[in-house]
Amino acid sequence: MKPIAVFGYNEYAKEIASNFKLTGVEVYIYVIDEASLRRAREDGHDVELVELDDDWVNIAEKFDTHQLICFCALDDDAQNVFLTISLRAQYPDLFIIALATSKDSANKLSLAGANKAIAKLETTANIIVECLEKPAVVEVMNDILYHSQELKLAQYTISEGSVLAQMKLHDISLHREYNIIILAIADRELEAEFTFTSTGHNHMVDPGDVLVVMGKDEDLKKFEKAIK
Amino acid sequence: MAKGFVDLAYFLQTSTSYQGTKTFFYSLLEDDSNPYKRYFDYMMMLFILSSVMLLIRQVKYPLNEYAVIYNDYLISLIFLVEYLLRFWVHSSVSQVIIHQYEKDEFLGYRFRLSRAMGKILQEKWRYVSSYFAIIDLLAIMPFFHQLRILRLFILFRAFKIFRYTKSLQQFAGILGSMKFEFFTLMIFASVMISVSSVLIYVAEANNTNSAINTIFEAFYWSFVTLSTVGYGDFVPVTSLGRSVAMVIIISGIAVISFMTSIVVSALSQQLDGIKEQKMITDISKMNKFYLICGFSEVSSIVMKRLQKDGIPFVLLDKDPQKIFQASKAKMSAVLADPSRQENYENFGIDIEKQVISVLCLEDTDVQNIYTALTIRSIDSEVPILSYLHENKNRKKLSLAGVNNIIYPQELIGVLAREFTGKPVAFEAINALRSQITDVVIEEVLIDERILSQRKCVEDLKVHASKLTLLGIYRQKQFNFNPPMDMKLRDSDILVMIGVEQMINEFSLNLHKKRAMK
Numbered sequence: 001m002k003p004i005a006v007f008g009y010n011e012y013a014k015e016i017a018s019n020f021k022l023t024g025v026e027v028y029i030y031v032i033d034e035a036s037l038r039r040a041r042e043d044g045h046d047v048e049l050v051e052l053d054d055d056w057v058n059i060a061e062k063f064d065t066h067q068l069i070c071f072c073a074l075d076d077d078a079q080n081v082f083l084t085i086s087l088r089a090q091y092p093d094l095f096i097i098a099l100a101t102s103k104d105s106a107n108k109l110s111l112a113g114a115n116k117a118i119a120k121l122e123t124t125a126n127i128i129v130e131c132l133e134k135p136a137v138v139e140v141m142n143d144i145l146y147h148s149q150e151l152k153l154a155q156y157t158i159s160e161g162s163v164l165a166q167m168k169l170h171d172i173s174l175h176r177e178y179n180i181i182i183l184a185i186a187d188r189e190l191e192a193e194f195t196f197t198s199t200g201h202n203h204m205v206d207p208g209d210v211l212v213v214m215g216k217d218e219d220l221k222k223f224e225k226a227i228k
Numbered sequence: 229m230a231k232g233f234v235d236l237a238y239f240l241q242t243s244t245s246y247q248g249t250k251t252f253f254y255s256l257l258e259d260d261s262n263p264y265k266r267y268f269d270y271m272m273m274l275f276i277l278s279s280v281m282l283l284i285r286q287v288k289y290p291l292n293e294y295a296v297i298y299n300d301y302l303i304s305l306i307f308l309v310e311y312l313l314r315f316w317v318h319s320s321v322s323q324v325i326i327h328q329y330e331k332d333e334f335l336g337y338r339f340r341l342s343r344a345m346g347k348i349l350q351e352k353w354r355y356v357s358s359y360f361a362i363i364d365l366l367a368i369m370p371f372f373h374q375l376r377i378l379r380l381f382i383l384f385r386a387f388k389i390f391r392y393t394k395s396l397q398q399f400a401g402i403l404g405s406m407k408f409e410f411f412t413l414m415i416f417a418s419v420m421i422s423v424s425s426v427l428i429y430v431a432e433a434n435n436t437n438s439a440i441n442t443i444f445e446a447f448y449w450s451f452v453t454l455s456t457v458g459y460g461d462f463v464p465v466t467s468l469g470r471s472v473a474m475v476i477i478i479s480g481i482a483v484i485s486f487m488t489s490i491v492v493s494a495l496s497q498q499l500d501g502i503k504e505q506k507m508i509t510d511i512s513k514m515n516k517f518y519l520i521c522g523f524s525e526v527s528s529i530v531m532k533r534l535q536k537d538g539i540p541f542v543l544l545d546k547d548p549q550k551i552f553q554a555s556k557a558k559m560s561a562v563l564a565d566p567s568r569q570e571n572y573e574n575f576g577i578d579i580e581k582q583v584i585s586v587l588c589l590e591d592t593d594v595q596n597i598y599t600a601l602t603i604r605s606i607d608s609e610v611p612i613l614s615y616l617h618e619n620k621n622r623k624k625l626s627l628a629g630v631n632n633i634i635y636p637q638e639l640i641g642v643l644a645r646e647f648t649g650k651p652v653a654f655e656a657i658n659a660l661r662s663q664i665t666d667v668v669i670e671e672v673l674i675d676e677r678i679l680s681q682r683k684c685v686e687d688l689k690v691h692a693s694k695l696t697l698l699g700i701y702r703q704k705q706f707n708f709n710p711p712m713d714m715k716l717r718d719s720d721i722l723v724m725i726g727v728e729q730m731i732n733e734f735s736l737n738l739h740k741k742r743a744m745k
Contacts, residue, residue, distance in 0.1 A: 101525075132518060
């Protein structure tokens with residue numbers, strides 16, 4: 001598993017850090033004030049106090065920056081943008097996820113070079129509306145996200161010699177044997193261009209495409225082997 | 229004789245059919261919440277309009293005999309019946325008699341019929357002398373059409389319109405609240421008119437070049453000039469007369485501007501009250517809605533989304549500025565503290581019947597807990613969803629009776645973990661959930677009607693409809709990727725992925741009866 005670095009230690013950062021720790025990921029925390037430093041230490045994290053206008057060269061000494069995932073979770077949106085842009089300036093390949101208050105700040109963070117900006121307000125509001133209008137969907141999603149059931153979401157990159165390569169999405173029948181649903185297909189990793197199975201029946205599966213599937217844990221493992 | 233009255237009074241007071249009829253008419257005539265009152269009012273307005281139109285027509289063209297019968301007899305009769313009904317339901321004669329009888333009995337006196345009659349007359353006179361009752365009575369007058377002058381009383385029918393339209397009544401009420409200002413103004417205007425008409429009469433009456441010859445003409449001229457209308461059919465020609473004219477023109481402008489300012493300030497003072505009244509009636513007419521307590525950053529986004537989807541909701545907040553902001557965005561927002569129980573009664577919100585779910589989205593946990601408790605004390609069943617600001621308050625919120633706690637830090641923590649592990653899968657799910665593309669994840673409820681035609685998953689023909697059936701949600705259990713032969717049950721929820729329109733079409737098709745093979 002890739003290690004993660006979290007910048008800031010507010011309630012959001014705390015939840016992110018503890019979520020990753022639960023799955024056994026190496027978590028390192030950078031804070032910019034004494035109070036956060038104390039709280040992070042109390043919670044038993046590896047933590048370091050840094051200056052916001054640091055040049056961040058010491059990150060490269062500690063981690064392989066091609067493997068590292070950074071979370072920018074400072075309280076202030078402006079500080080977050082500054083942090084994101086400094087990290088990006090130093091490491092063009094670093095994977096950065098930034099938290100923003102609103103959609104507007106999220107756009108700024110994306111412009112500053114964050115690979116993914118999560119707008120806190122909009123995300124929360126969307127979840128609230130979903131709770132009201134589609135309670136069953138929320139239940140299912142919670143089951144999947146919290147892994148409280150064996151049902152899981154997974155993504156597999158189609159390799160060069162895969163049995164699925166050069167097949168039309170509609171013609172794939174392999175997943176039925178394994179009790180798996182193919183939700184969508186994306187042309188390349190990390191690009192938000194999907195074709196959902198329900199619309200793209202004639203989509204050709206190419207090597208390098210990413211398949212988004214859903215199914216039970218053991219079925220997924222068998223399926224992964226089968227499509228190799 | 230007195231005993232006969234008491235017996236009759238008791239009989240009427242206990243007779244269910246008599247009381248029922250009386251209540252029916254009372255509610256039809258006076259109770260705004262009676263749904264049929266509106267139609268009754270419309271009908272009366274139609275009679276009034278037709279009557280006035282006939283009056284206009286008969287000025288130049290003689291009416292045919294049916295129109296005369298209609299106008300003089302039929303409408304008058306309808307109005308008479310209405311007048312008598314209102315007279316009847318205004319107060320209860322039998323109740324007054326019984327009350328007097330029981331009082332006298334208690335005190336050991338002989339029953340004093342005259343005293344009871346006095347009270348009855350007093351009550352009924354209160355009705356007869358009321359403003360609306362007088363107009364009603366005058367509107368019946370054209371019935372005696374032999375007296376030509378009474379024809380003009382048809383115009384009083386036009387005044388009757390006031391009775392049937394609420395907004396006109398409100399307007400009259402607003403002007404009525406400014407009685408003192410109007411009175412002062414009228415005193416000023418009448419002093420000006422009387423002084424100036426005497427002066428102009430003295431100056432002009434004996435001048436042969438002047439058209440003003442009588443005191444009435446002088447009064448008429450003063451009135452027309454003071455009102456700033458100034459027809460010009462009478463003009464002063466002497467220097468004194470013209471000087472009077474200059475003074476009265478200036479006072480005329482003062483009177484008119486003063487009058488305008490009175491009306492405007494009365495309107496602006498009452499406007500908020502009228503708007504609030506309208507909001508209350510609108511809310512009490514709403515069928516099912518979400519109750520949102522508190523206008524915060526999150527709730528404003530939630531409301532925008534609900535608004536976009538056309539889902540009804542009502543916002544309560546105690547900050548006038550926030551309510552103003554929400555009203556500007558055309559949301560139904562009420563200025564009321566959501567944590568005060570009496571507000572729900574005052575604003576006609578029936579939580580049990582009208583509210584689907586309550587959302588506590590205020591700025592602090594303290595407020596959310598207080599509001600949640602208030603709601604719980606009114607209704608123990610309604611689902612409450614609350615925003616949690618600090619994790620340490622989670623237990624307090626659930627103790628306050630909140631069913632669904634939203635803690636954004638936790639949600640985002642989980643999302644962040646999911647995203648790093650499988651970004652593509654995460655984005656796909658995110659796109660489905662936040663409805664960025666036209667492909668959505670939706671619920672379709674299985675009901676009796678669908679079950680009568682379709683027994684198992686295969687019958688749904690999901691594949692032919694280009695949709696993905698993720699699973700069936702049944703009694704808190706999610707059955708992922710159900711086998712084709714799985715039996716359907718009532719109130720199963722299908723979780724489907726597909727283009728929104730196609731899902732809607734699919735759901736409609738399920739409800740359609742198919743030809744039995």
